[in-house]
Amino acid sequence: MSLPIVIADDSLLARKVLTKALPPDWDVDVSYASSGREALGLYREGRASVMFLDLTMPDMTGYQVLEALQHEDLNTFVIVVSADVQPMAQSRVRSLGAAAFLAKPVTPEALLHTLKEYGLYA
Amino acid sequence: MPEPFLNEDQRDALQEVANLAMGQAATRLARLLDSFIELSVPRVKLVAVSEAADALREMTGIDDTVSAVRQGFRSDIKGEALVICRSDGVQQLCSLVNDPYARSSYESVSQKELMFDVANLLTGACVSSILDQLGRTPVFSAPGLLGDAMTLDEVFQPGVLQWEVALLVEVNFALEDQSFRAHLVMLMAEESIRHMNGALDELLSSL
Numbered sequence: 001m002s003l004p005i006v007i008a009d010d011s012l013l014a015r016k017v018l019t020k021a022l023p024p025d026w027d028v029d030v031s032y033a034s035s036g037r038e039a040l041g042l043y044r045e046g047r048a049s050v051m052f053l054d055l056t057m058p059d060m061t062g063y064q065v066l067e068a069l070q071h072e073d074l075n076t077f078v079i080v081v082s083a084d085v086q087p088m089a090q091s092r093v094r095s096l097g098a099a100a101f102l103a104k105p106v107t108p109e110a111l112l113h114t115l116k117e118y119g120l121y122a
Numbered sequence: 123m124p125e126p127f128l129n130e131d132q133r134d135a136l137q138e139v140a141n142l143a144m145g146q147a148a149t150r151l152a153r154l155l156d157s158f159i160e161l162s163v164p165r166v167k168l169v170a171v172s173e174a175a176d177a178l179r180e181m182t183g184i185d186d187t188v189s190a191v192r193q194g195f196r197s198d199i200k201g202e203a204l205v206i207c208r209s210d211g212v213q214q215l216c217s218l219v220n221d222p223y224a225r226s227s228y229e230s231v232s233q234k235e236l237m238f239d240v241a242n243l244l245t246g247a248c249v250s251s252i253l254d255q256l257g258r259t260p261v262f263s264a265p266g267l268l269g270d271a272m273t274l275d276e277v278f279q280p281g282v283l284q285w286e287v288a289l290l291v292e293v294n295f296a297l298e299d300q301s302f303r304a305h306l307v308m309l310m311a312e313e314s315i316r317h318m319n320g321a322l323d324e325l326l327s328s329l
Contacts, residue, residue, distance in 0.1 A: 010163070011138035012131065016329035056141065056163045083145030088158045104142050105255075 002029040003120075004047045008039035008065070009054035009081070014104065018052055018081060021108045026121055036060025040068055048076045050120060052102075055082045055093070066096035079114060081106055128168050132322045136252075139325075140164045140291050143251035150243050151295065155215075160296040164306075167290045171309060174288040175274040181292055182305055184208060187271040191241035192283075194263035195249050199256065199317045201285055201310035203249050205241035207303070209271050212237050215302050234270065240304060241265060244293065248306055256321035285309035 005028045009015050015032055022028065031047045033039035037060045042048050055062035062080060069076065080093045083104040090101045100114050115121035128136065141163050148159040169177045179185060187209045194202045207215075216233050242265055253260045268277060278288075289308040296302065310318070 011134055011141070013135040013138040013326065013329070016326070020329050056161065058163075083142045084148060084161050085145055086149055086152050086158060104145065 002027045003049050004029045004031065005050040005052070006031050006033055006039055006042045006048040007052045008033040008036065008042075008057070008062075009052075010034050010057045011054075014054060014081075017104075018106050018111075021106045021111045023108070023112055023115070023121055026115070036062065036065040039065055043069065043072075043076055050077045050079065052079050052081050053098070055080060055084060055089070063093070063096065066093060066098060070097055077118065077120065128166075128319065128322075131326055132319055133166060135322045135326055136318075137163065137166050139252050139255045139322075140166055140248070142255065143248040144293060146251050147244050147247035147293075148295065150247055151240070154239060154243060155297060157297045162294045162296075164294070165292040167292075168315070169288050169290065171278060171283065171285055171288050172280070174290070174307065174309075175278040177288075178206070178290055178305065178307070179274055181290060182303065184274060184305075186210070187273060188277065189237050189270040190268040190272065190277050191237060191245075191265050192268050193241070193245045193249075193265040195245075195253070195260040196263075197253060197258040197260045199253060199258055199310065199314045199321070200260075201308055201314055202283065203245045204268070204277070204283075204307040204309065205244050206274075206277065206305045206307065207237065207240070211302055211304075212270075215240070234267065237270070238265060238267070244304060244306055248291065248293070249308065252308075256318065256325065258321070283309055286312050287315050289315075 007015050007018050031042050033042055036057045053062045074097060078098045079100045079102055080098045081102045085103045102110055144161055144164055148161050152159045188206050189209050189212050191205045192202055212233050216236055287310050291306045293304050293306050
């Protein structure tokens with residue numbers, strides 16, 4: 001069965017860039033969210049074994065999504081994808097339960113490295 | 123003059139391009155001010171220069187005086203970048219960074235320097251990064267102070283700036299508990315806007 005993943009970003013361009021950076025032969029079922037609330041909804045439907053999460057989104061930021069996930073069973077692997085690469089932003093999201101951090105613009109090489117590091121892609 | 127126009131996909135793309143640019147600017151600004159910078163997504167808006175003062179006032183709520191620094195950039199997309207901050211915001215920023223001579227007789231010098239530092243950094247990081255993502259390498263001219271206590275109407279008064287179209291990029295920086303806002307405006311001729319729209323379409327269709 002394909003791995004269900006969610007790409008959550010309010011920008012169409014950012015969703016496209018990330019989709020294009022996915023390994024072409026990675027067996028995944030991609031769902032898209034353009035807000036934090038949508039991302040949380042998809043997670044609750046079981047469509048997010050892996051969640052690529054932007055931090056700056058309207059209605060519910062990535063930080064708020066991470067906080068909400070902590071009150072659930074957190075049965076997902078969150079990879080934060082952000083243009084904000086200040087060290088403190090990275091440590092803040094890790095303390096909120098994010099597994100990994102990718103800087104925008106996401107390159108296929110950086111994404112592959114992260115997926116392999118966490119055993120999500122062989 | 124036809125209305126300057128961005129379609130929804132172009133606006134989304136430009137906003138994300140500006141968002142990436144801001145991330146780079148914030149990292150540099152955090153280092154300059156030795157503080158964590160909270161970022162929000164920059165809102166972008168394209169207006170005729172004659173409407174820029176009103177549009178900026180509406181976007182930012184600024185109705186008192188501002189400091190403005192101008193800096194030209196050239197490639198086939200060319201124009202002039204303005205960094206605008208509230209005059210009292212610059213003052214506040216100055217005390218926030220604990221500038222050692224903020225309370226000395228060099229106060230005004232240091233405020234001007236800080237404004238130049240912030241403007242230089244924002245223009246350098248944002249404009250370069252935006253144009254770089256659109257496949258252009260701009261050449262910059264030296265920055266100049268347009269004024270340190272002027273109204274928005276004075277900034278955009280006819281005859282001072284020769285451009286037709288203003289791309290307003292709302293840049294929100296908040297640091298610690300105080301918020302410091304800086305606003306970046308890219309002024310361009312219509313021809314450059316057409317080049318920019320073409321570059322945004324290319325970027326979107328390449329994905």
